[in-house]
Amino acid sequence: MLTAKNITKDFDISGKMVPVLKGISLTVAEGEFVAIVGRSGSGKTTLLNVLSTLVKPDNGDLHYLENDLRTLSDSRLNKLRQADFSVIFQFHHLLPYLTVLENALLPFMRSMKPVKKEAVNKAWQCLDRVGLADKADRLPGSLSGGEQQRVAIARALVKSSKVLFADEPTGSLDKGTGEQIMELLSALHKEGMSVVMVTHEPEYARLTQRTVVIEDGLMVC
């Protein structure tokens, strides 16, 4: 479903081009749960951002279904991010001035048209599923890290995304909360959602179907 071939990416750091991805190839099948692991600075987050279209690769091929993501127009990429892709980050992944419910509905608030009632109902269901329906009117700042992460997952659920990209979703959480998040991700995968997760915790990587190890911008296995 998602295919990356010979992806390279350099970053300009203090005027010097530093290669971060040095020719990585990866395929994510429909409904697959893939973990990307590696040490800090190995390039795993950059790879996730390239796969989720947030960062453009310098070279290589990147395809999602029939779409060549490297040549896709901005508007088509936006459509993809609106419907098919969801991204959750390690930190600060919610708008702090919107309530939990509004954050969950953020993908549907792009125009002057009020959010449809069906979307609102679905958001309530998804918040209920992640155990946050009773905190729908709260601001993210009053939630714990785990709860904030669950709001981000609820947002992906409301969108009915096909692929969920998670960048160290348990990185800032305690063990118990991290396990809850992993349970949620596993459940979503079982329901057919493809999940690509960056983690540096082997025990969580073991819960996925496949682990990809990145070292110094290269895939080692």
Next chain:
Amino acid sequence: MNILTIPIRNIRRKPSKTMLLLLVFSLGVMSIVALYQVSQVVGYSLEKKLTTFGANIVISPATEKLSVSYGGFQMGEMFFEIQDLPEETTVQAIRAIKLQDRISAVAPKLVTMAKINDIAVALVGVRWQDELGIKSYWATDGSFPEQADQILLGKKAAAQLGLSAGAKVSILGKEFLVSGTLLETGTDDDTVILMGLTELQTLINKPGATSFIEVAALCSGCPIEDIVSQIREQLPNTEVKALQNIVNQRMASVHFVQKLALSISLVILVTASAMVGLSMLSAVNERKKDIGILRSLGYGKGNIFFIICLEAGLIGVLSGTLGYLTGYLSSFKVLEYLSLADGATPQFSFAHLLLAGVVFGLITVLAALYPSWKGAGIEPSAALVAL
């Protein structure tokens, strides 16, 4: 919930920052509105004061004139059918035009010739209250007539007749008391004898007649041509002339005040807009993280541009409304402090209130165009650095 929710919530998130920005721009709007109101009132007062220095419209009976010569003898210009204007109906007609609020004074006059001690002199009948209303520069060595049998002499006429204040003189068979002599004006008034209009009408047996009528009109807000054409419509058989040089001089004074206010307003507006622009620019830099989140959710550049513009526009609309109200109220204080109102008051208008909201909303949007464009141009990858 819609896209408006995002800027509204963000504005509420930082109340102190929002209040400060609102305060700065409202103060700018307040200054502009107060300046506008003060300039309007001062312009009106100034023009009203200027109308006391003479009329700017003259209405006279329609006449036909002909240059006559016969057998090589030049008889000069002959006037046919010189008719007088009926005072009451003409004054009423002038006061009844659509722009009647722009009529500051109406001064009817009757002119005739008489011989006093074998010296030919012009007699001018006036309504003293109206006449002094448009000739505030008149000064006399005695007093202005207060009784029907009192007259005022022009400086040259007094010298020619050898009369001064307190003297008695017989005019067309009736005795009058000279109440004073006009100090030299440099105008035709120096050569005439001025008396009450009713007395002159009675003396020459022309009750209710006038030779011409001078009108002092306020021209700011509408051109003199409009007033003139409306008087012409009311008085079709008369000649209505605007004294353009007087009008232009007065309007130059009024426009100077208004242009000065406009220039200061523009400086304030540009400064306030620059502050809004800078504030939005810094807000864009602060909110790269938010932009990154929104971009990751499929918000396009247009959406980001719209959100930032909306935020600026909301501040502009609020500032415009608040600034108009405070500016309107403060203009009273300014006029009171400067003692410039002269009877006129600032005018409140709901249409202007709405206009202020819309216009200043648009101005802040314009000021935020560059920050919005810059914000919209942030690639998700750049915004992710902030995450």
